[in-house]
Amino acid sequence: MPEYPDIYILARSMNQALHGLTIADAQVNQPKCVNLPPEGFRQAVVGRTFREVGQRGKWALATLDGGYTLALNLGMGGEVRLHRADETPDPTRERVVFRLSDGTQLWIHFWWFGSVHVVPPGQLNTHPQIGKLGADPMAEDFTPQRLAEMLKGRRGAIKKYLLDQSFIAGIGNVYVQDILWHARLHPLLPAHTLDTADVERLHGAIRRVLEEGIRWGGGPGEQDIWGNKGTYHEHLQVGYRTGKPCPACGTPVEELRVGSTTSYICPHCQV
Numbered sequence: 001m002p003e004y005p006d007i008y009i010l011a012r013s014m015n016q017a018l019h020g021l022t023i024a025d026a027q028v029n030q031p032k033c034v035n036l037p038p039e040g041f042r043q044a045v046v047g048r049t050f051r052e053v054g055q056r057g058k059w060a061l062a063t064l065d066g067g068y069t070l071a072l073n074l075g076m077g078g079e080v081r082l083h084r085a086d087e088t089p090d091p092t093r094e095r096v097v098f099r100l101s102d103g104t105q106l107w108i109h110f111w112w113f114g115s116v117h118v119v120p121p122g123q124l125n126t127h128p129q130i131g132k133l134g135a136d137p138m139a140e141d142f143t144p145q146r147l148a149e150m151l152k153g154r155r156g157a158i159k160k161y162l163l164d165q166s167f168i169a170g171i172g173n174v175y176v177q178d179i180l181w182h183a184r185l186h187p188l189l190p191a192h193t194l195d196t197a198d199v200e201r202l203h204g205a206i207r208r209v210l211e212e213g214i215r216w217g218g219g220p221g222e223q224d225i226w227g228n229k230g231t232y233h234e235h236l237q238v239g240y241r242t243g244k245p246c247p248a249c250g251t252p253v254e255e256l257r258v259g260s261t262t263s264y265i266c267p268h269c270q271v
């Protein structure tokens, strides 16, 4: 499932490829992934031109003219791909197909759940999912002080809050592993027990790992609009490296299963 860096890469590539192009037609092949009846969805987007493409957490947000937003959530195994004019989409695979003013096509595929929503002007903050998203971890106002405030009195495990999209938007079970390792924090530490130095290390680790993810083009399962894959997996420190030596101390990385998610930790560095 794509996380902040993966969506950053996708949104940046969408911005480069789509900016200034107009939606000439839209074909909805899976009505449940759009937020209007298919014909209403088509009418809402056809004739609109792509402006800036940005993100909120795991959502790519393409601004269209007139203040509308095309909001994409890829769920699992989702792809947003540019295709040539002469290619023919398989309607059982491509959930939504946009034909663009230069003849190219934008195909949106989900393997498992995903959303293609059109949001009218001024309604992003009341959108049922986007409106509930928490702090943007790369925003200027996400400071160590703010993170400390957010964690105050929280008695649950620190990892739980990092993965909670209404708390911080965009971190998932891939990038969280190295965030906790760089911060030298055990995933099950109660959040309220972190002291000022812990929170500062955690804040720095969030920024560092998300920036690394962006630098390496995101994860291997994720792709930009042209299909380029990321290589972040080649740069993981402890994530998904059970039995391999911790890069800091050499202790073998251990796997820790809690609930439905697995954590990868150095039992020496993360206490």
Ligand SMILES: [Zn+2]
Pocket (backbone or CB within 6 Å): 246, 247, 248, 249, 250, 251, 266, 267, 268, 269, 270
């Ligand atoms: Zn270690």
